[in-house]
Amino acid sequence: MTSIHPDQVTAERLAGLSRGATPPPVLDPRTGDGTLIDTPGVRAPLVLNNRGFGEITDIVCGYVENKPPRWWLPAFLAAFGLAQLGGILILYLVITGIGTWGLTNQVDWAWDITNFVFWIGIGHAGTLISAILCLLKQKWRTAVNRAAEAMTIFAVICAATFPGIHIGRQWMAWFLPPIPNANAIWPNFKSPLLWDVFAVSTYGTVSALFWFMGMVPDFATLRDRADRRLRRSAEGPILLPFVPIRTDKIRAFVYGFLALGWRMSSRHWHRYEAAYLILAGISTPLVLSVHSIVSFDFATSILPGWHTTIFPPYFVAGAIFGGFAMVLLLLIPFRELYANMKDLITLRHIENMAKILLTTGMMVGFAYSMEFFIAWYGGNKFELYAFQNRAFGPYWWAYWTMISCNVISPQLFWSKKLRTNVVVVWIVALFVTIGMWFERFVIIVTSLHRAFLPGEYHMFHPTLVDIGIFAGSFGVFLTLYLLFMRFLPAFPIAEIKAVLPQASPHSHGDHGHDHSGHDHKH
Amino acid sequence: MAKVYVTENNDRIHGIMAEFAGPADLYHACEKVRDAGYSKWDSFTPFPIHGMEEAMGIKRTILPVIVAVVGFTGVGLGYLLQWWVSNSGYQFVTQGKPYGGLVNGGWQVFVPITFEIGILFSAFASIIGMLALNGLPRWNHPLFKKERFLASSDDKFFISIEAGDAKFDPDATRALLEKAGATSIELVEE
Numbered sequence: 230m231t232s233i234h235p236d237q238v239t240a241e242r243l244a245g246l247s248r249g250a251t252p253p254p255v256l257d258p259r260t261g262d263g264t265l266i267d268t269p270g271v272r273a274p275l276v277l278n279n280r281g282f283g284e285i286t287d288i289v290c291g292y293v294e295n296k297p298p299r300w301w302l303p304a305f306l307a308a309f310g311l312a313q314l315g316g317i318l319i320l321y322l323v324i325t326g327i328g329t330w331g332l333t334n335q336v337d338w339a340w341d342i343t344n345f346v347f348w349i350g351i352g353h354a355g356t357l358i359s360a361i362l363c364l365l366k367q368k369w370r371t372a373v374n375r376a377a378e379a380m381t382i383f384a385v386i387c388a389a390t391f392p393g394i395h396i397g398r399q400w401m402a403w404f405l406p407p408i409p410n411a412n413a414i415w416p417n418f419k420s421p422l423l424w425d426v427f428a429v430s431t432y433g434t435v436s437a438l439f440w441f442m443g444m445v446p447d448f449a450t451l452r453d454r455a456d457r458r459l460r461r462s463a464e465g466p467i468l469l470p471f472v473p474i475r476t477d478k479i480r481a482f483v484y485g486f487l488a489l490g491w492r493m494s495s496r497h498w499h500r501y502e503a504a505y506l507i508l509a510g511i512s513t514p515l516v517l518s519v520h521s522i523v524s525f526d527f528a529t530s531i532l533p534g535w536h537t538t539i540f541p542p543y544f545v546a547g548a549i550f551g552g553f554a555m556v557l558l559l560l561i562p563f564r565e566l567y568a569n570m571k572d573l574i575t576l577r578h579i580e581n582m583a584k585i586l587l588t589t590g591m592m593v594g595f596a597y598s599m600e601f602f603i604a605w606y607g608g609n610k611f612e613l614y615a616f617q618n619r620a621f622g623p624y625w626w627a628y629w630t631m632i633s634c635n636v637i638s639p640q641l642f643w644s645k646k647l648r649t650n651v652v653v654v655w656i657v658a659l660f661v662t663i664g665m666w667f668e669r670f671v672i673i674v675t676s677l678h679r680a681f682l683p684g685e686y687h688m689f690h691p692t693l694v695d696i697g698i699f700a701g702s703f704g705v706f707l708t709l710y711l712l713f714m715r716f717l718p719a720f721p722i723a724e725i726k727a728v729l730p731q732a733s734p735h736s737h738g739d740h741g742h743d744h745s746g747h748d749h750k751h
Numbered sequence: 752m753a754k755v756y757v758t759e760n761n762d763r764i765h766g767i768m769a770e771f772a773g774p775a776d777l778y779h780a781c782e783k784v785r786d787a788g789y790s791k792w793d794s795f796t797p798f799p800i801h802g803m804e805e806a807m808g809i810k811r812t813i814l815p816v817i818v819a820v821v822g823f824t825g826v827g828l829g830y831l832l833q834w835w836v837s838n839s840g841y842q843f844v845t846q847g848k849p850y851g852g853l854v855n856g857g858w859q860v861f862v863p864i865t866f867e868i869g870i871l872f873s874a875f876a877s878i879i880g881m882l883a884l885n886g887l888p889r890w891n892h893p894l895f896k897k898e899r900f901l902a903s904s905d906d907k908f909f910i911s912i913e914a915g916d917a918k919f920d921p922d923a924t925r926a927l928l929e930k931a932g933a934t935s936i937e938l939v940e941e
Contacts, residue, residue: 282797282906407836415841418833419848424863431867435874442878453901460898489888493903497885498799500812504881507818508874515870522863727798734778734800
């Protein structure tokens with residue numbers, strides 16, 4: 230792997246060399262990188278530096294085709310090692326039993342379901358970006374769309390692990406789907422836990438399909454680039470020393486297979502866009518249903534603190550809140566570490582997402598206070614006790630961590646200066662991620678640890694296995710994410726090109742051909 | 752029956768491929784090809800160009816209808832599955848609730864899963880339907896033999912008119928594409 234890129238011009242461009250001659254444009258300092266324009270009627274550029282179609286292809290394909298940055302392999306190995314730790318502890322759990330978690334008393338759903346709800350919620354931001362923002366015609370979504378969808382799928386994988394291993398006898402997990410078995414036992418369709426099985430598996434499947442469909446044209450781009458290099462020269466980088474298979478040959482085959490023969494046809498694009506719109510349309514109610522159904526696991530029970538009608542909207546808002554925090558947590562460092570990524574993910578993207586954090590954070594804060602209000606106004610003393618106990622009982626520290634991370638820390642984003650400062654945004658996103666984990670912990674553990682019978686009053690203490698499996702889930706997530714950044718198109722190439730100003734067939738300014746005599750209908 | 756055209760090497764001709772300078776040029780060229788009355792032709796662009804359906808005279812796809820039919824089938828099957836399991840497959844009284852159904856009451860518990868299965872079917876229908884209507888997967892195509900064509904997934908814009916079109920004539924078709932502003936024209940062998 231001597232050559233970084235077979236095309237010298239492209240290599241220079243990727244390294245930012247070929248643009249050295251142009252002086253950087255003089256920008257109004259209030260517009261940050263030039264995208265923070267508040268003037269009505271002036272559209273902020275979605276992609277910086279006037280990138281052309283070919284440059285977009287080069288930048289995004291470069292992340293896949295060039296040698297990965299130096300930090301990539303150590304980061305990958307660390308994440309992979311963490312995932313292995315989780316895997317080993319899961320094996321230990323399966324062999325020994327769920328008593329190896331701190332589930333030795335009545336507080337039964339402690340970390341496992343906390344982690345499940347935490348991860349599944351994170352996924353929701355990806356679907357919000359790919360589906361809801363698509364329906365709302367928010368063009369800025371194109372830059373973060375693919376990365377957020379990838380996050381969705383990896384988060385669902387992490388989430389699905391926890392209910393799978395918390396059932397006690399994990400080898401009986403196949404009883405979850407409705408399939409005939411030797412004992413003629415079928416699942417109970419009246420149970421919200423089964424609704425959850427269907428909601429999460431449908432969500433995972435539909436998200437993966439949507440993600441894959443979005444990547445098909447970009448796989449075609451990667452295929453064609455590899456194919457062109459193969460046709461142009463007989464020599465090229467090989468897979469490994471002494472393994473004389475050209476890397477491009479493998480790329481042409483693998484990406485070619487995944488591209489399904491996509492050939493950029495307008496007739497195909499027409500149906501593709503129809504399918505995309507339909508998927509966006511059905512994913513929107515789907516994503517709202519998934520966390521609503523997750524909240525039914527709690528809301529349909531009779532436990533004080535769980536049995537509230539505010540749960541579905543409150544959970545959905547919290548999911549989007551936590552998910553956007555994770556998107557920012559991932560993309561802000563990647564934006565710094567990868568060449569030219571700042572042209573695609575601009576300060577305005579960061580600012581928009583910070584605004585969403587502020588909005589959804591306030592929704593969550595409203596839900597917290599409304600829960601308290603109804604507990605008092607409803608006149609149910611068990612309910613009121615549950616909430617007083619949450620805020621001032623033995624788990625007061627968890628409750629106030631949640632409040633300060635989720636409600637107070639996003640308030641910084643009222644200031645434009647702070648919400649356009651990537652370091653501040655990253656730190657707040659980190660706080661929100663912590664806060665959202667604590668939110669689920671507070672809901673689950675504080676309600677369970679003071680259930681109806683005083684004999685059930687216990688504190689929950691996580692064991693090393695609890696902690697290790699949770700850490701392992703981060704390892705799985707980061708491993709998959711780093712592999713995604715390395716081998717798959719991290720940005721929707723075709724979609725970004727489509728939102729460039731020169732993509733419109735009606736802008737006559739940017740080509741020098743004379744069309745006089747044509748019948749202009751537009 | 753359209754005539755069969757061959758090259759001097761006796762290779763059958765797939766059609767003529769022409770390159771255009773940009774989205775606007777391609778758009779107006781497509782309008783000309785459309786107005787000339789061709790039917791077996793296509794344009795190739797790195798991204799979907801807004802309004803291309805009109806410029807090419809593409810009819811609205813039937814995909815939404817397919818998705819609706821399959822999606823509602825999913826809704827029906829999802830409900831039936833739950834109703835059958837709860838009333839016939841494995842009758843089991845939980846919390847004194849009815850087995851569930853429209854007649855004896857208690858259908859509401861079936862709503863979430865009915866909805867999810869409807870969504871699942873619709874998602875598969877929209878992707879598989881889209882691919883099937885597009886004739887994909889098809890990993891091989893005569894156009895892929897042209898190295899120039901491979902840039903269509905990067906930053907180049909093409910129109911291809913197939914030899915199988917009833918109006919196809921090597922000279923007239925070529926002249927049409929030239930007049931429409933093509934920057935290069937190539938013959939594509941089968």
